[in-house]
Amino acid sequence: VEALFVGVxxxxxxxxxxxxxxTGKIAGRGRAGGAxxxxxxxxxxxxxxxxxxxxxxVDRSRVAGGxxxxxxxxxxxxxxxxxxxxxxxxxxxxxxxDVLVAFTGATAAPDGSVLIAGTGAMGARIRAxxxxxxxxxxxxxxxxxxxxxWLGRRALVAMLAALDGRxxxxxxxxxxxxxxxxxxxxxxxLQALVAAVYARVAEAGPAWLATLAPLIDTAARQGDxxxxxxxxxxxxxxxxxxxxxxxxxxxxxxxxxxxxAGSLLTEQTMLARLVRAELGERATWVPARDGAAGAxxxxxxAAFPPEDPRALDGHLALIGxxxx
Amino acid sequence: VEALFVGVxxxxxxxxxxxxxxTGKIAGRGRAGGAxxxxxxxxxxxxxxxxxxxxxxVDRSRVAGGxxxxxxxxxxxxxxxxxxxxxxxxxxxxxxxDVLVAFTGATAAPDGSVLIAGTGAMGARIRAxxxxxxxxxxxxxxxxxxxxxWLGRRALVAMLAALDGRxxxxxxxxxxxxxxxxxxxxxxxLQALVAAVYARVAEAGPAWLATLAPLIDTAARQGDxxxxxxxxxxxxxxxxxxxxxxxxxxxxxxxxxxxxAGSLLTEQTMLARLVRAELGERATWVPARDGAAGAxxxxxxAAFPPEDPRALDGHLALIGxxxx
Numbered sequence: 001v002e003a004l005f006v007g008v009x010x011x012x013x014x015x016x017x018x019x020x021x022x023t024g025k026i027a028g029r030g031r032a033g034g035a036x037x038x039x040x041x042x043x044x045x046x047x048x049x050x051x052x053x054x055x056x057x058v059d060r061s062r063v064a065g066g067x068x069x070x071x072x073x074x075x076x077x078x079x080x081x082x083x084x085x086x087x088x089x090x091x092x093x094x095x096x097x098d099v100l101v102a103f104t105g106a107t108a109a110p111d112g113s114v115l116i117a118g119t120g121a122m123g124a125r126i127r128a129x130x131x132x133x134x135x136x137x138x139x140x141x142x143x144x145x146x147x148x149x150w151l152g153r154r155a156l157v158a159m160l161a162a163l164d165g166r167x168x169x170x171x172x173x174x175x176x177x178x179x180x181x182x183x184x185x186x187x188x189x190l191q192a193l194v195a196a197v198y199a200r201v202a203e204a205g206p207a208w209l210a211t212l213a214p215l216i217d218t219a220a221r222q223g224d225x226x227x228x229x230x231x232x233x234x235x236x237x238x239x240x241x242x243x244x245x246x247x248x249x250x251x252x253x254x255x256x257x258x259x260x261a262g263s264l265l266t267e268q269t270m271l272a273r274l275v276r277a278e279l280g281e282r283a284t285w286v287p288a289r290d291g292a293a294g295a296x297x298x299x300x301x302a303a304f305p306p307e308d309p310r311a312l313d314g315h316l317a318l319i320g321x322x323x324x
Numbered sequence: 325v326e327a328l329f330v331g332v333x334x335x336x337x338x339x340x341x342x343x344x345x346x347t348g349k350i351a352g353r354g355r356a357g358g359a360x361x362x363x364x365x366x367x368x369x370x371x372x373x374x375x376x377x378x379x380x381x382v383d384r385s386r387v388a389g390g391x392x393x394x395x396x397x398x399x400x401x402x403x404x405x406x407x408x409x410x411x412x413x414x415x416x417x418x419x420x421x422d423v424l425v426a427f428t429g430a431t432a433a434p435d436g437s438v439l440i441a442g443t444g445a446m447g448a449r450i451r452a453x454x455x456x457x458x459x460x461x462x463x464x465x466x467x468x469x470x471x472x473x474w475l476g477r478r479a480l481v482a483m484l485a486a487l488d489g490r491x492x493x494x495x496x497x498x499x500x501x502x503x504x505x506x507x508x509x510x511x512x513x514l515q516a517l518v519a520a521v522y523a524r525v526a527e528a529g530p531a532w533l534a535t536l537a538p539l540i541d542t543a544a545r546q547g548d549x550x551x552x553x554x555x556x557x558x559x560x561x562x563x564x565x566x567x568x569x570x571x572x573x574x575x576x577x578x579x580x581x582x583x584x585a586g587s588l589l590t591e592q593t594m595l596a597r598l599v600r601a602e603l604g605e606r607a608t609w610v611p612a613r614d615g616a617a618g619a620x621x622x623x624x625x626a627a628f629p630p631e632d633p634r635a636l637d638g639h640l641a642l643i644g645x646x647x648x
């Protein structure tokens with residue numbers, strides 16, 4: 001019987017799981033809420049939910065191994081192990097940085113770099129499918145500069161500073177107030193807004209702040225200067241993060257991929273455009289595709305010696321590519 | 325029998341309580357940990373502890389009323405009422421903004437303004453002993469710009485950005501790592517530092533960040549440019565907060581007091597010097613003294629009609645002043 005491999009990509013906002021066979025053929029997929037240990041209220045339950053959904057109708061005894069891509073691998077390992085056991089799996093489990101599965105889900109190349117801007121933000125240099133250098137990715141309190149959480153917080157700070165007279169007015173106020181208070185937005189009382197934000201963050205975790213990011217994109221497109229300045233500052237910081245890990249070395253002949261991951265960089269956002277402009281034109285940008293498939297590819301690769309063609313073929317099949 | 329009045333000043337780091345008689349004579353004092361509803365783990369227990377300490381040996385049936393000065397009066401009122409009842413008190417209870425008791429604890433004047441920079445930061449305009457305008461004071465996530473929590477967070481961000489190569493090195497690294505990890509500081513591993521900070525904040529609340537503020541002052545005095553830049557930025561933001569509420573109107577004849585409160589402004593810090601320089605020389609700066617006495621003064625004043633001399637005399641006695 002063909003062995004099965006599990007790949008999990010646990011982000012700040014959603015967790016995706018893929019179960020695949022030795023040839024890279026997908027046997028199941030699952031999805032659940034975020035799995036970041038420091039910004040999500042119940043990451044372990046979401047890991048398990050994504051696993052169980054992907055394993056529906058699958059013979060679990062065939063699962064030979066799994067790779068979980070998670071932020072903060074140190075603190076997240078127990079969560080992954082807990083979910084693995086709770087799902088009734090006994091194969092070997094690896095926990096690797098989420099940036100690595102973003103990379104292996106986008107390219108079969110062994111070397112390159114990743115810049116993520118989703119709920120969180122991080123840059124990483126990859127060599128032989130290992131993270132050899134990283135910058136930022138320090139979480140909602142200490143970094144993740146240019147991420148959705150960072151953008152959401154900046155926008156709220158700008159709105160409140162405008163409301164109490166410390167800073168210039170911004171068109172962000174209306175949409176943000178509506179997002180914070182729901183329907184009852186007629187009287188955008190500052191104290192009510194502040195209390196509601198703290199309540200939301202206490203309840204849903206700081207990852208909630210990232211849900212505000214699209215409002216900043218919209219306001220910036222409509223010409224709001226405050227929103228534009230926030231996005232420019234985010235782009236500068238993300239470009240710095242990418243440069244620090246050596247993602248852009250300026251040599252013309254450099255063809256190592258720079259994988260752009262996270263919804264803020266993979267979707268057609270103003271931030272994505274600004275980040276590309278900051279980093280300069282570069283032929284080897286690769287948009288991230290499927291981190292869970294990248295995780296499953298790592299699990300599959302671990303089952304075969306490197307020279308075995310099934311390792312590369314399975315990886316390529318999983319990420320939907322024809323050749324290296 | 326002379327009535328007694330209770331005053332409580334609940335800050336981010338400590339809660340102070342004063343019990344006083346009709347003439348402003350102090351009958352008891354108490355002190356406990358912080359009472360900020362959003363940045364302290366157990367504010368209600370600290371309010372009660374300060375109350376009970378001040379009421380030791382006092383006949384509680386004589387207590388005619390009390391004033392609690394608390395941040396976020398909306399969310400804090402239930403905490404105050406809970407502590408009041410738990411202490412066996414039945415007199416009338418008022419909950420007022422902490423900035424107001426900082427003001428009335430420093431001056432018997434009815435009008436003026438306050439700038440606080442302690443665990444949190446806020447500016448307020450006071451008219452007839454009521455807060456008529458405020459700026460910032462929005463808490464650890466959304467504002468408190470220039471506060472101890474803001475400084476601590478900025479310093480950590482600067483240290484970590486230096487450690488992963490995104491920003492210039494800083495002499496803050498050693499002292500901050502020692503404060504975060506305790507004794508085991510030889511190998512200041514970035515991931516260990518990050519995990520320890522999140523653990524500290526989860527355990528002690530964001531107010532813990534303010535305990536790092538003195539390290540920034542020390543590093544700045546020793547010439548560290550990163551620390552100096554953080555303090556300069558803090559001073560600019562605090563000055564903006566003060567200006568917005570009309571604390572400095574530029575008229576020479578203006579003699580309304582500007583009360584400087586919070587440990588970062590009442591102690592001989594570099595930040596206090598920078599804030600004064602930002603705001604320009606001004607003859608009516610008043611250092612904050614005893615916010616709990618200011619709260620007791622408000623409770624005492626509420627017991628007498630405004631024209632009754634006991635209101636002013638009691639207030640002056642409580643704050644240790646001879647005349648207006």
